[in-house]
Amino acid sequence: MTIGEREQLGRWARRRKSSQALALRSRIVLECADGHTNKVVAARLGISQPTVGKWRSRFVEHRLDGLVDEPRPGRPATITPEQVEDVLVATLESTPEHATHWSRTKMAEKSGLSPSTIGRIWKAFGLQPHRADGFKLSNDPLFVEKVYDIVGLYLDPPESAVVLSVDEKSQVQALARSQPAFPMMPGMPERRTHDYVRHGTTTLFAAMNVADGTLISATHRRHRATEFKKFLATIDQNVPAGLDVHVICDNYGTHKHPTIKKWLTAHPRFQMHFTPTYSSWINQVERLFAEVTRDLLQRSDHRSVQALEKDLREWAKAWNKNPKPFIWTKTAEEILASLGRFLQRIKDGGH
Template identity: 65%
Template sequence: MARTDRAVAVVVLTDEERETLARWARSSQALAQWCRIVLGCADGKSDQEVATELGIGPQTVGKWRRRFLDRLVDEPRLGAPRRITDERVEQVVVATLERTPSDATHWSRASIAAESGLSRSTVGRIWKAFNLKPHQVDTFKLSNDPQFVDKVRDVIGLYLDLPEKALVLCVDEKSQIQAVDRSAPVLPMMPGLPECRTHDYVRHGVTTLFAALDVPTGEVIGSVHRRHLAVEFKKFLTRIDKEVSADVDVHLVCDNYGTRKHLTVRKWLEAHPRFHMHFTPTYSSWLNQVEHGFGLLTDRRLRRAAHRSLRALENDIRDWIKTWNEDSKPFA
């Protein structure tokens, strides 16, 4: 039996509330989105209609519809009456979103409390209510590849629809892996104390890991080299050719690093027609699944390790790959 849509609670706004929400909706980020959700609900639209219009999920619309209605029907509470008006809350939110202090790049609780006349704890509660975090910053990078869409479809198509009688490998190298040893022995963790290490260290050289991750199984073919030039990349391709059955094609997903298109590598690929190269767009290494494997290697084995020699580091990397392959899992 087809499921019928549940009746949604109706949002009714006064003219003053509608005017205030419309003014807030012209601001930026989370506050504006919340206002647009409430205004859309007040116009009689369903959660799905509002979600489609704003490009968000219907669950988000339903959550904010309920929160707004809960605020309206909230019963009087015990204790002192509320002293912070909506106008003062609005001033804090708008200042946080649209301005910066004259002596800093972002607001702190202390700086905005000094300007608004509110306490730091009150500013903290307002920021928490609107999910504002001025102290945090994220980064992004836009690809300038003119063939971005075609390359994304090519790579994702391989992930979602694996070719028959073919192997899809995500290939890349993790270069400049440092063999680092601390200047004094690491002090072990104790009850009440974390593991302690010196801030200074001694370098014993760098190495490079070439890796190919099998998309359907998560298994890794790895090779460690002291350099990462076209010659080493060719050697790695030769190793893949030896380890992969000769009756299947090999599709390699890789980035646009210069070694991939070097004359030496191009000649090798021409001599091995079963190898097919698929390049990710520029500045889009996140499309290559082997990057997730590199992240796990760094977090679990390299970041907090101490190696007294380059050989010890390389043996550690090989041991980690062996352990990973014993219980490998594909990335979703």
């Protein structure tokens, strides 16, 4: 490898955001040039050995040109690779003036290409500037320990015990649409008004048995420590006396209130397991809340809180007639490895 080739590969590998495929290929070749075997390079970069072998061979045969995707048969391209790279770099490493993200029209004006060409380039590289996903990383110092604890309860529950995924769905609104809905007809979906009248709120308390999917539920107008204690008492009444109770819940203040701690001291068969901060995804009852939202609440039309609570109780009864447990499959090691790869992508994208 010449000095010039190494310098060019280094520039490609260090590119902040754009052309990550080319950056990865450059890192493969640089690792190989340092004398590492395909197996070692694959392990270091988290890829397969055939991938390492492919790009090592391509570089040996075609040098730097071998790392660029091969041309495909058909009409010769009218857009040069340099133009494509300029579009990618501008899309990923800059923003238009007086705007937060690029549109096809704005990028077309900047690059001199047509909006349709910009759209094809973005599609080919999986870029969608108009979209933005959200995320929140846990800052819990005991994150790893809590993941192992809760996933262990899912995959290997203790004997003579029941594991319950517990949470509250607060601020469930009794909404009355301002006009009756137009029913669904062939070729036309159901139509509902966008405006409504609020008739109050309630809170759905739920404890889902992770083994069989059965549900213990209650509704309360508020969700203070007092109501949570009442719900724990409801759980205590519904779980056979000979079983320990492992409760998985989040870090909401009412779950750790002195009133709750005192109640737990008087009921030693209860053991609390708190999820890491900002990690509601690990609590299976959230999946159940998605079900009740889709089935009942999304298109609800309730003229009173009492009517809403009645429907919630009826939904829970119907659920328990044919409960569906959510099967947890990922181990703690797989979850932590996945988060590690996500953090690495964030790190690579910011440097």
